[in-house]
Amino acid sequence: MTEKSTVRTREMGVELKSQREAKQMSLREVARRAHWSASKVSGWENGRRISPIDAAIYLAHCGTEAAERARLLQLTRPPSELYWVRPYFDKLVDPMKSLIIQENLATTVISNSPTALPGMLQTEDYLRGIHELAGRYTTDRLKLLIQARIDRQRLLERRNPPHCIYFVYEHTLRSVLRDPALMHEQVQYLVLATNLPHCTIRVVPASAPPYHLVGSRFTILEFAEHPPVVYEETFAAGLFVDDPVAVEAFYVLRTRLDQAALPEQESREFLVRLAEEFDLMAN
Structure with missing residues (x-):
């Protein structure tokens, strides 16, 4: 075998x-x-x-x-059967490198982001604002992370990229980070991303059940020749989950999100309206 x-x-x-x-x-x-x-x-x-x-x-x-x-x-080193932790604060470890490698091997990427917008879709100013708010990194370290995020976003521009599905939440989209001008730029970026044939953005409306209370930030990675794995993000580390039973639990939540989120076209229309709202607030 x-x-x-x-x-x-x-x-x-x-x-x-x-x-x-x-x-x-x-x-x-x-x-x-x-x-x-x-x-x-x-x-x-x-x-x-x-x-x-x-x-x-x-x-x-x-x-x-x-x-x-x-x-x-x-x-x-022998890995855990359930998960593998990648610490964000280890100076010898690029916190995003492991995820970038797996995303580039994947055929489908499914992201659930209840507390912040998906890293793959963040503008530089939004990313900078998130990390400055948390106060996790020095200025030099933050510059490296921003560059790593930009490198990661090239996945969406390559030939034959994976099919990427992003669940974003209305309450997160309406949370103003720094100022309305920044949010207008960020939401407009999401609108542009919906034009990519391999990129699907689904908005979980405020009227939906509060799935943000039970779901963490996670990414399901599906492969052509390997079982799926999950990358779960915490404040201090990223966890890769390999165990089939644990992975199945994330698929259960994904199914519920699929039922609760707005359809793809309605999600795009929502983002267009929200971008206009932030533009009016900024001016």
Whole structure:
């Protein structure tokens, strides 16, 4: 039986390939140097589990620097069966990198954002305002996070992007961050995003049941060849949920949101009206 990949092993595979390509080495060259078969190396790069010793040998042949090698070797540690925590405050970890890798591998991305707008759809000023409000990062760290968010948004512009479905809440949309001008720009950005054929935005109206009381910020990631996983966001960390029973609980909430949210066209019309409201408030 073929060993199934996990969020952690798929991320490690992407990282291994990135290290190899940075040195302009072919897959067969790494295999030849380490006396491995090309199929074994290919399996690792495609998400098959790699041992710490083999990973260290692979990275040594790629000339990976010590600090980066230490970070990557942590990915070979045995994961929890239920979840994998990615701390936001670890200076050695890009808090968004793990999510970006999984989003780029996914065929469908389903996002529920009851407390703030989806990161993929935030303008730079909205993102900056959120983090300044929370006071979580230094100015330099915030600049890095903004750039990471911009890089993440390129997913929507690439060829053959995943189908992205975003549930946004009326009470969140009407929460004025900093001033109406910022919110007008942000909501207008959402309106423009609805024109993308692979991007669906559904507004959960204030008249719907208060699902924001029971649902956290989470993203369901579906893949062509792997079981779905969930990325759940907290104030201090992101959690990848692999356990099928736990993942199913998120699908139950997704079904209820699908029933409660406005249809796609009505959601777009709502956003257009709201953008006009903020424009009037700003002027």
